[in-house]
Amino acid sequence: MNAERPNRAGAVHVIALGNEKGGTGKSTTAVHIGVALAHAGFRVAMLDLDSRQRTTARYLENRAAYAAQKGLVLPTPDHITIAEGPQAEAQLALRLQQAATIDFLIIDTPGRDSPLTRAALARADTIVTPINDSFLDFDLIGDVDPETFAVRKPGFYSALIWELRQARARHDGGRVDWVVVRNRLSTLEARNMKRVGAALQALSGRVGFRHLPGLSERVIYREFFPRGLTLLDRSALEDFSISHVGARAELRALIAGLNLPGWTGQSLAA
Structure with a gap:
């Protein structure tokens, strides 16, 4: 499939997955975004900055x-791992300089500062930023607030x-789109979902992020x-089920909601 390339000649769009809590599905989300873009025909590379766990790698x-x-x-x-150390930031800068031939660079950061x-x-x-x-x-x-749940x-x-x-x-005058992704949504906790949703809505107006279901x-x-x-590898999934269908719909909605350059409603086949 020929994807519509981002309309920025020689520039790569950098997507960084960041969260200082573990267990939020950060690496799973990163891989699914990366593979979805690759399936759609974009040129994609990934960096794993957690050289200890190396989950994405x-x-x-x-x-x-x-x-x-x-x-x-x-x-x-394509992917590489960069280990923290004296040369780590220089290696990151070099990879960013070399990324002019690709459309998207996805960076999975460690769950720590x-x-x-x-x-x-x-x-x-x-x-x-994926959160449970x-x-x-x-x-x-x-x-x-512990009583009212107001921010x-x-x-x-x-x-x-x-x-x-x-x-x-x-x-450089660049604008950064910050997206908080609500992973592990459960219909069994409707009251909690509403409270978290209301808090996200209130906070987003104050600090400037968007929030999406993940x-x-x-x-x-x-x-x-x-x-x-991943959910997009239907030919490799021997036990494709209704659960997969629902999950694929969630993934498509997430990717569309990221508003990435060059992405269209036709970028990913059903």
């Missing part, structure tokens, strides 16, 4: 191994992103990892 390595074992052709972004993480977020055009749909994870970006003030991560976005604007709590995501598969 291992996911894509599993994907390449499974494809080779089964004789499959699976669109797969570090100079390398900040450097990656500071160069992003789109920052995606609970006030435990909401605390990362905002503090709420009292932005959280420490909101302050960090605000600082980096202002620095980016001063540096990937629901589904067993299939945990089962995909050993084979490196």
Whole structure:
């Protein structure tokens, strides 16, 4: 499929996945975004900045191994891992300079604050912050009243992103789109969903992010990892089910909601 290239000659669109909490589906979201863009015909590369866990790198390595074992052709972004250290930021800068031949560079940052993480977020055009749909994870970006659940003030991560976005604007005039993605939405907790949704709506107006529904709590995501598969690899899914259909719809809605350059409603086949 021939995708419509981003309308910025020689410029790569950088998407950074950032969150200082673990278990929010950050790497799963990163891989699904990367593979979705590759399926749509875009030129995509990924960087894994967590050299200890290497979840994104291992996911894509599993994907390449499974494809080779089964004789499959699976669109797969190029990827490397950058380890934190004295040369880490220089390596990141070099990779960004070399990215002029691709459309999208997706960076999966570690679940902790570090100079390398900040450097990656500071160069992003789109920052995606997945959170589980609970006030435990909401605390990362905002503090709420325990009685009314009204937002009292932005959280420490909101302050960090605000600082980096202002620095980016001063540096090159670039605008950063910050998107908070609500993963693991559950219809069984309607009251909690409404409260979290209301808090996100109130906070978004104060600190300037958009929020989207993301990937629901589904067993299939945990089962995909050993084979490196995604919801879009229908030809490789031997047990395709109604659950897969629903999950694919969620993924399509997420990608469309990111408003990425060159993405159209026809970019991804059904």
